Amino acid sequence: MSRVRLGNIVDIADGQARGFDPGCTGQDSLFVVRKGGMVYAYSDVCPHYGSTSLPWKRHQYLDAACKYIVCAAHGALFDIENGLCIQGACEGQSLAKIEVEVNACNDMWVDLRIIEEFKS
Amino acid sequence: MNIIGPDKLIFAVDDVTACKQFALDYGLTQLDDVNFVALDGTGIEIHSKDNASLPEALSTGSMLRKTLYGVADNATVDAIKAELSKDREVKTLDDGSIETMDDMGFVLGFQVTIRQALDLPAETINAPGAPPQRGVNETGVSKEFVAKPRSLSHVVYFVPDAVKAEAFFAERLGFVTTDRFKHMGPFMRPAGTNDHHTLFFLNTPPHMQGVEHFTFHMSGPTEVAQAGNALVEKGYQSFWGPGRHIFGSNWFWYFKSPFGCNVEYDADMDLHDDQWVAREAMPGADNSQVFLLHYEEKWAPGGPPPSKAS
Ligand code: FES
Numbered sequence: 096m097s098r099v100r101l102g103n104i105v106d107i108a109d110g111q112a113r114g115f116d117p118g119c120t121g122q123d124s125l126f127v128v129r130k131g132g133m134v135y136a137y138s139d140v141c142p143h144y145g146s147t148s149l150p151w152k153r154h155q156y157l158d159a160a161c162k163y164i165v166c167a168a169h170g171a172l173f174d175i176e177n178g179l180c181i182q183g184a185c186e187g188q189s190l191a192k193i194e195v196e197v198n199a200c201n202d203m204w205v206d207l208r209i210i211e212e213f214k215s
Numbered sequence: 216m217n218i219i220g221p222d223k224l225i226f227a228v229d230d231v232t233a234c235k236q237f238a239l240d241y242g243l244t245q246l247d248d249v250n251f252v253a254l255d256g257t258g259i260e261i262h263s264k265d266n267a268s269l270p271e272a273l274s275t276g277s278m279l280r281k282t283l284y285g286v287a288d289n290a291t292v293d294a295i296k297a298e299l300s301k302d303r304e305v306k307t308l309d310d311g312s313i314e315t316m317d318d319m320g321f322v323l324g325f326q327v328t329i330r331q332a333l334d335l336p337a338e339t340i341n342a343p344g345a346p347p348q349r350g351v352n353e354t355g356v357s358k359e360f361v362a363k364p365r366s367l368s369h370v371v372y373f374v375p376d377a378v379k380a381e382a383f384f385a386e387r388l389g390f391v392t393t394d395r396f397k398h399m400g401p402f403m404r405p406a407g408t409n410d411h412h413t414l415f416f417l418n419t420p421p422h423m424q425g426v427e428h429f430t431f432h433m434s435g436p437t438e439v440a441q442a443g444n445a446l447v448e449k450g451y452q453s454f455w456g457p458g459r460h461i462f463g464s465n466w467f468w469y470f471k472s473p474f475g476c477n478v479e480y481d482a483d484m485d486l487h488d489d490q491w492v493a494r495e496a497m498p499g500a501d502n503s504q505v506f507l508l509h510y511e512e513k514w515a516p517g518g519p520p521p522s523k524a525s
Pocket of ligand 1: 141142143144147166167168169170171183184185
């Protein structure tokens with residue numbers, strides 16, 4: 096089974112983010128941000144350093160106003176909609192986007208084969 | 216210039232509640248609404264990013280507004296004012312400290328140090344061939360022990376021109392370069408301390424200018440590990456460590472933080488005087504740590520007893 100259910104959109108409050116560890120590695124490998132009716136998912140790796148995950152605590156991916164995604168290592172800010180770093184260490188670079196399929200019941204699904212690609 | 220080291224780092228942060236909780240969980244003591252201090256009184260101030268009474272923020276988004284240095288006496292404050300007034304504005308604030316800007320655009324303050332002398336034992340070890348440091352029946356660790364940061368140790372800046380930054384601190388403030396990563400930046404100590412470094416610069420593009428990390432000294436490697444372990448157990452995420460650096464020899468463990476920079480625990484820093492000749496190395500994993508460990512969840516050896524049949 097390469098498709099993994101990440102839960103339902105309602106599990107994430109609007110304007111909040113959540114990390115997931117679908118490969119059961121002990122560390123979240125992707126995160127989902129909910130904004131309005133949309134969800135955006137990214138690989139949990141900061142483009143500044145190849146292997147640094149973003150949050151200072153689990154699920155802490157956003158700034159206080161829930162306006163930007165933040166990397167807590169050096170404070171880089173990323174656009175929620177497209178993952179582009181707009182301020183900080185990796186300005187101009189982007190988070191790796193992960194496709195999330197949302198079905199009619201608002202369940203979120205990702206394809207684990209896509210996540211594998213981001214590991215190389 | 217008898218500058219001793221950083222007394223205080225003043226931050227204006229995005230998430231005040233998270234930063235204050237981090238400071239407490241890190242082990243600092245809350246003095247008042249904004250001050251969080253180590254055992255010797257050095258520490259950090261945490262303000263909201265919209266606090267208009269603070270020096271302006273850098274355009275890069277760095278949350279550090281000011282580095283306040285502690286110096287030996289009023290004569291040193293006056294000497295720094297006389298030196299820096301030659302080519303820049305130096306304000307005297309109501310509390311008697313002075314405030315100015317370095318050649319990179321970081322705001323600096325200088326005051327007679329608030330650092331109190333500590334009289335505390337370091338972590339002790341027993342080793343064959345050496346006199347025991349802990350006596351018979353004295354235990355070395357306990358699960359209940361709460362690690363306490365002792366003193367603000369150093370701050371590391373991303374700067375667009377590490378050569379220029381080094382020249383300012385060396386020529387205008389009397390800092391000494393103790394070691395250097397080629398093409399990256401120098402480790403520096405002020406004249407009033409023998410600590411290997413209270414300052415380290417990393418050369419970066421201008422849009423990165425800010426703080427890479429800051430750290431407090433702990434009593435020894437066990438305290439670094441125990442304090443770091445406690446942070447992990449509270450849910451904070453490790454960035455690098457635990458391990459031991461080569462330049463400075465200090466044990467380290469870095470954590471990501473809501474301050475927009477990493478926050479480290481360190482212990483057992485080398486001391487140097489003016490006889491020391493600065494070393495140079497290429498930056499990279501081989502030259503930055505003598506070893507690097509990785510945190511794993513606790514485990515216990517053993518297992519169920521063997522079955523009777525075997
Ligand atoms: S590792 Fe993310 S900003 Fe540096």
